[in-house]
Amino acid sequence: MEKMENEGRNLKRLVLVPGPFQGHLTPMLQLATILKSKDFSITIAHTLFNSPDSSAHPDFTFLCIPDGLSEQEVGNPDLVSIMRRVNDNCKFSFKECLIQGTNHTKLGDKICCIIYDAIVYFSEAVARDLKIPSIAFHTSSAATTAVRPILIQLMAQGHIPAPDSMLEVPVPLHQPLRFKDLPIFNVGSLDYFLEGVALTYNLRSSSAIILNTVHCLEESLLAQLRQKYQVPIFPIGPLHKFSPTSAVSLLQEDTGCIPWLDKQTHNSVIYVSLGSVAHMNQDQLSEMAWGLANSKEPFLWVIRPGTIPGSEWTESMDEEFEECVKDRGCIVKWAPQKKVLAHDAVGGFWSHCGWNSTLESICEGVPMICQPCFGDQKVNARYLTHEWMVGLDLEGEIERGAVERAVRTLMKEKEGEEMRQRVLDLKHKVDVSIGDGGSSCHYLSELAELLTSF
């Protein structure tokens, strides 16, 4: 379809390489939709592992990169090891795919740029080999992008892993972050992780950096990044606002929760989701469940299949809990999150603070309960609770009493109402940024100009 549409127009072709996880595929597919609307041809070059649904994007060409991952590796919860293998395995196969692809294409359009998620840094090496310009896309916040490279230095100084006595200490030059907020993965090998960080944050030959953030949210951090990298930096987020209809879910959305929300009153429901990769054990799930039940507030809760490794979906929710919440709880496997957050009935979001969820919540003016699990989520949670002051901290082990108090505070008390006002103010600022003449629009035009110049 794309081929027919493009015949004779000789559009410039961009190859976009997403990271193979929901939180990375989502912003890359959104970026692809936006760039398509600016008259570029789009090829999505993706790993076999967690492939996006090509049928949902008839306007793009898809190129599957053989990633060499075994079934066992794909099921491994150690994301750092998976990414190391993907980067090792795909360098050769991606290059082959591109060479074969360009030989066989009848479009005659050369690839003008490779835009790659910084975690799939093999793409940059291939771009360099083939002398194709490249741009790195960091899908996390500017705060994470600024602080992660210093982990290597902190490790060399013996500050990582931080001893208990250091956990509350502010990170020099990176306040409001404390050592406990540093974006480290607590699964797998720390050495492998830091090797990956070194490669992810080394720009090498790439000409620019794209960030899914907004100038008004992270102005000083963006200035820091400009100084460090000395290349154009394009904060063009929140991308979902520029491509609202882009189909990006790897899991089937259960839209049945929308009619349930329709029956609830204004701002009464707390929406609960810990994203696409966080895991927990049975006790933690049970503490969450009873905290919600005891709060007496209506809730919509996403329990992803596989949330408790090795266990089927909600087989383990006990009957007493189900009886207790039957009139005011709705549990689904995967929700249409953006629609949920935009729903009038939703008044709070208990989240793991993945960057996409953080942006989506701010964009709908929904205050949060912050329960970061790992990596950049800790940075986002710290900014939500201590910089933008639109989220309540739910640190440490999950315990039903703490959950109940947090839910009540957010949904019913003055502190929660003040957060709701502040997040609405932020939402308005973001709305201005994405409107005509706003910062994100401006940077999107600059990005399109740069891509056209290649």
Ligand code: UDX
């Ligand atoms: C991962 C990392 O965990 C996160 O820290 C990083 O910032 C991005 O990559 P994930 O855990 O999936 O992402 O969280 P998040 O970034 O919030 O992305 C989840 C996406 O899935 C969001 O766009 C959200 O709208 C969507 N989602 C989530 C649904 O569509 N339905 C759901 O039920 C839950």
